[in-house]
Every structure is written in C-alpha cells, then in structure tokens.
Amino acid sequence: MSTDIETPTALLPGEMEVASLIVSALSLETRPEDIPPDEPLFGAGLGLDSIDALELALAISKAYGVQLRSDDERNHRIFSSLRTLTAHIEKHRAR
Amino acid sequence: MTALSRPSHLPASPAATGQRSATADLPAADHSWTKTPERGTDGALRLMLWILRRLGWRAGHLLLYPIAGYFLASSPRQRGHARAYLRRALGRAPGALDLFRLWFAFSSTILDRVFLTSGRTEKYRIEVEGLDALKATLAEGRGCLLLGAHFGSFEALRAVADAGSPVELAVLMHEANARRVQALVTAFGGPRHAEAVIPLGTADAMLRVHEVLARGGMVGLLADRRPHGERVARIPFLAEPAPLPLGPHLLAGMLGAPVMLAFGIWQGPRRYLVRFEPFADPGSPGRGNRDATARERAARYAARLEENCRAHPYNWFNFHDFWEEAR
Structure with missing residues (x-):
C-alpha cells in the first residue's frame, strides 16, 4: 500500500486538463496534479470502477466530442492510464 | 462514515472502508459466493445435461429428488446460510423439509434452464404479469x-422478455457465469443468446449497457449481490441490514433510463410466474442527488425483494453469508 506521494511526475498540459476533468467528473478528493500519469486508472491504481468509466466516458464526450465506444478493442489500452487516455483524446478531439 | 462518501483515492487503500476497494479488473478471488454455490451448480448442470440428452425432462425431474438431496447433504456451509435466510423469510425455525424444498426449487430451475435458454418453452406454463407495462416502457424508445435477483429463474424471465420482443435483451453478469451460460447454450441449445451477455468487471461494461439502452434495448442485471468491491450500502432486508449494491441504481440514474423490477418465480414443475413491475421513471437525478437517489432506490428494491421472499420463500438462491454476519 502506498503512503506518501513523493515527487509526482509532472503532468503535461494536456494530461493536466484531462486529469482535472477526471477529478471533477468523478468528484474525487485527489488533486489533478497528483494523478500518476502512467499508473492504471481502474482497479489497483486510482481505484476507479466500471461505473466511473461510464461517467468519465460521458464527460469526455461532452467536453471533447470524443465518443468512446464499447466495441473499440483498444479500450483496454485507452483506459489504462491518464497518459494513454489523454493521447487518445488529443488524437480524436472534435473541439 | 456513510456508505456514500467517496474515500480519498490516493493513496489507494484497498478495502479501507469495505465500500470501495480497488475493483475493476480483479479476478473473482475471495468472495464466498463467487466460488461456493457455483461449484455445485457446475456439477449439477453437467449431470443434468447428460440426463436430459438421454432421458428427457420427466426423467430429469424425477432424478431431482436424489440430486437435490445429495447437494443438500454435501453442502453444510450453504445449509447454514440457507437456514439463516429461511428463519428470516419464514419467521420461524426452518426444518429439514424447508431446506429440501429450497434445494429442490434451485435444482428445478437449473433443470429448466437448459430448456428455457434454448427456447423450448412449449411444455411450460408461464404466467406473466406486467408485460404491457414493459411494452409501454420500451415503446418510449429509451430502453x-x-x-432481478438471485431469486427464481432469470431464464424464465428472459424467455418471456425475449419472446416476440422487437428489441434486444442483454444481460450483465460475471464473466465466469457468462462463460457457464455460453457453454450450456453451446452444449444444448445452439447459439441463441450467445452474444447477449455483457461481462461485468471490464472498464467498458457500462459503456455497452449505455449503448444497448440508447438503441432502445433491455439490459437485465441481478441487483442483490455486489460484484467485487462495488459500492454498497447496508440496507434493512428481512429485518436486518444487509450489504446491497448501489451500482445498479447509480447506473440507472446516470443514464436516466427507466427501470423495472423483474422476477421469474418458480411455482412448481414447469410452472413459473414472471412479473415485471415499474420501478423508476426515466430521468437523471441531479448530480448532487445521485447518491441519495441510489440509496433510496436500493431501499425500495430491498423492500420489494423482501416481499417476494416472504411470499415465495423457496425461490431464494443466495447460498452465501448474505448478511455478512460472520465478519
């Protein structure tokens, strides 16, 4: 079990933006800058569950016009960390 | 701490509150119900398939007496949990006959599962209530x-909901269960429902639910057990607080989908009562109200389930420590 956040990896601006969206959409008590960009969002890492995933997907679609589809085989990778999620959004964003 | 407060997510503290531990992709490891009752189910199912292929329903039905007796005799732990349930549902100390009736009803639904999943319902008498309400809801196009619950037969319910329905029906369930149903269908009935299962525990499970509803379809899920680490609230059920999942109700609120309760009650050999009850109108509670609404709905769900347990006590197929009394 982790204890203190030691020196967190600095987030890139795009990651910071998505991290803020995650925190506000899911009402997390975590600060956006404290989300480790390379660690899993779901399960062991940030501890999000599949209901969070849905809420996050709805928020992402509203904010960026990026539709996350269940039949996308890359979902596992897209959702695997803040970094991969941000990369996916930046590649597909409509606004 | 209430069940609804969001614990801090960093540092991650699995099982810190019992309400939200790390969840999404964990293998079903140590929750008693994910392994114990299903092991028996597996053996019973294999045996049942063998009998049915060679001898037909009637022979299968007669063999249920020794089969139910055998499984009753060989599962002391489940017997203890069943007794705890029956005491509450019957309002008296259960006897050996009560236990046998419960095991017999359970075995019967497994036998019937084979027929109902493969669509061979012609010899069944299935009484249906509330189908018009379901059709009216579906006609609105919001899915x-x-x-449901681990109560009676979900397959009976599915047989009704599916028959002549213009919309799809997907079922959200644990991956291990999904595989089991799939194997059963493959072994006996052809690929009728093979595609209509959404496995729980994947990050995009709820996205798939969202999409089925958006297409106007039905999504069935059993709202009496919590998948690993899901959000729960302790809610009075048969007079004592039991941990019930909030997930299904949070999901409904988030999607603004209409909700109905659905029960497939076993009433005797090849006799079922399938009942659909309006439960919640479409529409999303505001963000701030979402948790309170989920809790309120979980309490109403528990009350309806309780009423069904009292009216049809031998339909309860949760053979684990439902009230978590051992913790």
Whole structure:
C-alpha cells in the first residue's frame, strides 16, 4: 500500500486538463496534479470502477466530442492510464 | 462514515472502508459466493445435461429428488446460510423439509434452464404479469433496465422478455457465469443468446449497457449481490441490514433510463410466474442527488425483494453469508 506521494511526475498540459476533468467528473478528493500519469486508472491504481468509466466516458464526450465506444478493442489500452487516455483524446478531439 | 462518501483515492487503500476497494479488473478471488454455490451448480448442470440428452425432462425431474438431496447433504456451509435466510423469510425455525424444498426449487430451475435458454418453452406454463407495462416502457424508445435477483429463474424471465420482443435483451453478469451460460447454450441449445451477455468487471461494461439502452434495448442485471468491491450500502432486508449494491441504481440514474423490477418465480414443475413491475421513471437525478437517489432506490428494491421472499420463500438462491454476519 502506498503512503506518501513523493515527487509526482509532472503532468503535461494536456494530461493536466484531462486529469482535472477526471477529478471533477468523478468528484474525487485527489488533486489533478497528483494523478500518476502512467499508473492504471481502474482497479489497483486510482481505484476507479466500471461505473466511473461510464461517467468519465460521458464527460469526455461532452467536453471533447470524443465518443468512446464499447466495441473499440483498444479500450483496454485507452483506459489504462491518464497518459494513454489523454493521447487518445488529443488524437480524436472534435473541439 | 456513510456508505456514500467517496474515500480519498490516493493513496489507494484497498478495502479501507469495505465500500470501495480497488475493483475493476480483479479476478473473482475471495468472495464466498463467487466460488461456493457455483461449484455445485457446475456439477449439477453437467449431470443434468447428460440426463436430459438421454432421458428427457420427466426423467430429469424425477432424478431431482436424489440430486437435490445429495447437494443438500454435501453442502453444510450453504445449509447454514440457507437456514439463516429461511428463519428470516419464514419467521420461524426452518426444518429439514424447508431446506429440501429450497434445494429442490434451485435444482428445478437449473433443470429448466437448459430448456428455457434454448427456447423450448412449449411444455411450460408461464404466467406473466406486467408485460404491457414493459411494452409501454420500451415503446418510449429509451430502453429499460430490468433489475432481478438471485431469486427464481432469470431464464424464465428472459424467455418471456425475449419472446416476440422487437428489441434486444442483454444481460450483465460475471464473466465466469457468462462463460457457464455460453457453454450450456453451446452444449444444448445452439447459439441463441450467445452474444447477449455483457461481462461485468471490464472498464467498458457500462459503456455497452449505455449503448444497448440508447438503441432502445433491455439490459437485465441481478441487483442483490455486489460484484467485487462495488459500492454498497447496508440496507434493512428481512429485518436486518444487509450489504446491497448501489451500482445498479447509480447506473440507472446516470443514464436516466427507466427501470423495472423483474422476477421469474418458480411455482412448481414447469410452472413459473414472471412479473415485471415499474420501478423508476426515466430521468437523471441531479448530480448532487445521485447518491441519495441510489440509496433510496436500493431501499425500495430491498423492500420489494423482501416481499417476494416472504411470499415465495423457496425461490431464494443466495447460498452465501448474505448478511455478512460472520465478519
């Protein structure tokens, strides 16, 4: 079990933006800058569950016009960390 | 701490509150119900398939007496949990006959599962209540969440909901269960429902639910057990607080989908009562109200389930420590 956040990896601006969206959409008590960009969002890492995933997907679609589809085989990778999620959004964003 | 407060997510503290531990992709490891009752189910199912292929339903039905007796005799732990349930549902100390009736009803639904999943319902008498309400809900085009329980037969319910329905029906369930149903269908009935299962525990499970509802379809899920680490609230059920999942109700609120309760009650050999009850109108509670609404709905769900347990006590197929008394 982790204890203190030691020196967190600095987030890139795009990651910071998505991290803020995650925190506000899911009402997390975590600060956006404290989300480790390379660690899993779901399960062991940030501890999000599949209901969070849905809420996050709805928020992402509203904010960026990026539709996350269940039949996308890359979902596992897209959702695997803040970094991969941000990369996916930046590649597909409509606004 | 209430069940609804969001614990801090960093540092991650699995099982810190019992309400939200790390969840999404964990293998079903140590929750008693994910392994114990299903092991028996597996053996019973294999045996049942063998009998049915060679001898037909009637022979299968007669063999249920020794089969139910055998499984009753060989599962002391489940017997203890069943007794705890029956005491509450019957309002008296259960006897050996009560236990046998419970095991017999359970075995019967497994036998019937084989026929119902493969669509061979012609010899069954299935009474249906509330189908018009379900049709009216579906006609609005917003889909419908069907909340069931490990109570009676979900397959009976599915046989009704599916028959002549213009919309799809997907079922959200644990991956291990999904595989089991799939194997059963493959072994006996052809690929009728093979595609209509959404496995729980994947990050995009709820996205798939969302999409089925958006297409106007039905999504069935059993709202009495919590998948690993899901959000729960302790809610009075048969006079004592039991941990019930909030997930299904949070999901319904988030999607604004209409919700109906659905029960497939076993009433005797090849006799079922399938009942659909309006439960919640479409529409999303505001963000701030979402948790309170989920809790309120979980309490109403528990009350309806309780009423069904008292009216049909031998339909309860949760053979684990439902009230978590051992913790």
